[in-house]
Amino acid sequence: MTEIFSTFGLMKILRFLLFPFAILYDLIISIRNFLFDVNILRSISFDIPVIAVGNLSVGGTGKSPQIEYLIRLLKNEHKVAVLSRGYKRKTKGFQLVNSTHSAEDVGDEPLQFFKKFDNVTVAVDANRTNGIQQLLKLVDPPEIILLDDAFQHRKVKAGFYILLTKYDDLYVNDFILPAGHLRESRKGAKRANIVVVTKCPQNLSDTEQNKIIKKLNLKSNQKVFFTAIDYDKKLKGSGEISIENLKNKEIVLVTGIANPTPLLNYLSEENINFTHLKFPDHHNFTSEDISRIHTVFNGIESEEKILITTEKDYVRLKDKVANISYIAIKSIFLTDEKLFVFEIQEFIKK
Structure with missing residues (x-):
């Protein structure tokens, strides 16, 4: 309890110290929004939804x-197209996602959309105006x-x-x-x-x-x-096993998402025991990271062990880690x- 109060107090002090910078940041963003609102900075509209x-x-x-x-x-x-900036990708400019791309090329979420949905165009461009213009130039535009x-x-x-x-x-x-x-x-x-x-x-x-x-x-x-x-009731990826059957196995969970807490709570509510390896959001897994994952997984002596991850992390890990499955989610x-x-x-x- 003392630790909780100490952490809470530290956060209050930190916010107090950062407050002047927040005021400055707010002023800059507010001026920018005002300039867009009064059309001094121009927004471009398009003729499609x-x-x-x-x-x-x-x-x-x-x-x-x-x-x-x-x-x-x-x-x-x-005809639907999804346009994202492709966060943490290594490429630049407009990219039309295709089957040769990796998560490093176009970002994990755009690649996930592309692999998951047929007949949906997926593209990335930090300049959304240019991205939309390029999509509308396609032979079969959205x-x-x-x-x-x-x-x-x-x-x-x-x-x-x-x-x-x-x-x-x-x-x-x-x-x-x-x-x-x-x-x-x-x-x-x-x-x-x-x-x-x-x-x-x-x-x-x-x-x-x-x-x-x-x-x-x-x-x-x-x-x-x-x-x-x-959460889907059955894992996908390398092995299709029901969530119910995870209760009797040793689980290693790998996440590289902003907030894994809901998933952790879900697994706990399902009485599933797991070892959690947490990485930053949109993490590009290095060879050292892969070695760490293998070390933890291989260190479990039980033969009844499974390596699982999130759907977003799966597109970054499936070509780097053998026999890994994921839990799909929907809203x-x-x-x-x-x-x-x-x-x-x-x-x-x-």
């Missing part, structure tokens, strides 16, 4: 599951473009904005960088058409939802939805899913 998915905070809000939800929703009726992690990319004016905020770390409870984790102030939420509270408990009550809606204090034309993470709506679908479809019709 562009849906931007993003957040106000740094990482870990569940953008990938939300993008995948939209892909599933739209891909059977429309009819809808999903912008991954583009809420702050003001040079493109998307037609529809989906803002994500995590249930246990709402942006209204956070501070701007570097005192907190917000990329811009809470006022940025006014640009959102929809706010999705992600990674909620699946039994979140209506009363609790209403409390959060009140706390977010959005405009009357903005809608709030609540989603949770749902599920707690309530009002039909209303969410209606909002997206109405935007596309317009």
